[in-house]
Amino acid sequence: xxxxxxxxxxxxxxxxxxxxxxxxxxxxxxxxxxxxxxxxxxxxxxxxxxxxxxxxxxxxxxxxxxxxxxxxxxxxxxxxxxxxxxxxxxxxxxxxxxxxxxxxxxxxxxxxxxxxxxxxxxxxxxxxxxxxxxxxxxxxxxxxxxxxxxxxx
Amino acid sequence: xxxxxxxxxxxxxxxxxxxxxxxxxxxxxxxxxxxxxxxxxxxxxxxxxxxxxxxxxxxxxxxxxxxxx
Numbered sequence: 001x002x003x004x005x006x007x008x009x010x011x012x013x014x015x016x017x018x019x020x021x022x023x024x025x026x027x028x029x030x031x032x033x034x035x036x037x038x039x040x041x042x043x044x045x046x047x048x049x050x051x052x053x054x055x056x057x058x059x060x061x062x063x064x065x066x067x068x069x070x071x072x073x074x075x076x077x078x079x080x081x082x083x084x085x086x087x088x089x090x091x092x093x094x095x096x097x098x099x100x101x102x103x104x105x106x107x108x109x110x111x112x113x114x115x116x117x118x119x120x121x122x123x124x125x126x127x128x129x130x131x132x133x134x135x136x137x138x139x140x141x142x143x144x145x146x147x148x149x150x151x152x153x
Numbered sequence: 154x155x156x157x158x159x160x161x162x163x164x165x166x167x168x169x170x171x172x173x174x175x176x177x178x179x180x181x182x183x184x185x186x187x188x189x190x191x192x193x194x195x196x197x198x199x200x201x202x203x204x205x206x207x208x209x210x211x212x213x214x215x216x217x218x219x220x221x222x
Contacts, residue, residue: 008185008186008187010185011187075185075186076183076185078183078184078185078188078203079184079188079199079200079202079203080184080185080187080188080191080197081185149187151196
């Protein structure tokens, strides 16, 4: 309970989001990539993995976010929250743009001229890379917010 | 870390106001308690509007609550 007293409801929610991002990454991506590499990424397999991921995320959200909101007092956002949110969106946007730029560079410029590319950029592979970029961007946002909140305490 | 140039007397003003708690001040100034903690630690510069709200809570002029170094 001492842990809960040291963190605001908002901080705990951000921590929970971050842990959810990490859980999803560790469950979803290794499975998907092994299927892509084996060339066995079919619709029904993919649907099964996505359904499991969504179920895990829902169960996690019900228990964790429910517990956080039951044990700590929910507070209205104030100006400091909005400032930190904007800073975190800025970082998140930079991560997103740089990652997309690198991905496009790989696909358009390097992949055709490289005789032994790291991977074939098939449609499922590109979709997964875009998902990873989205997740990275979300993780960057959460980490920036947590850093700013802790920095000023 | 860059030092904040706006200093405040919130901790002293709270003490003078019958030892008002951070939570009470936060509620009266319509901010979170974490913002009051950051302000008292001189690690956050408030907006002009929040500075006026806090000064109003203690019923003091703005310059008694906040000073620019």
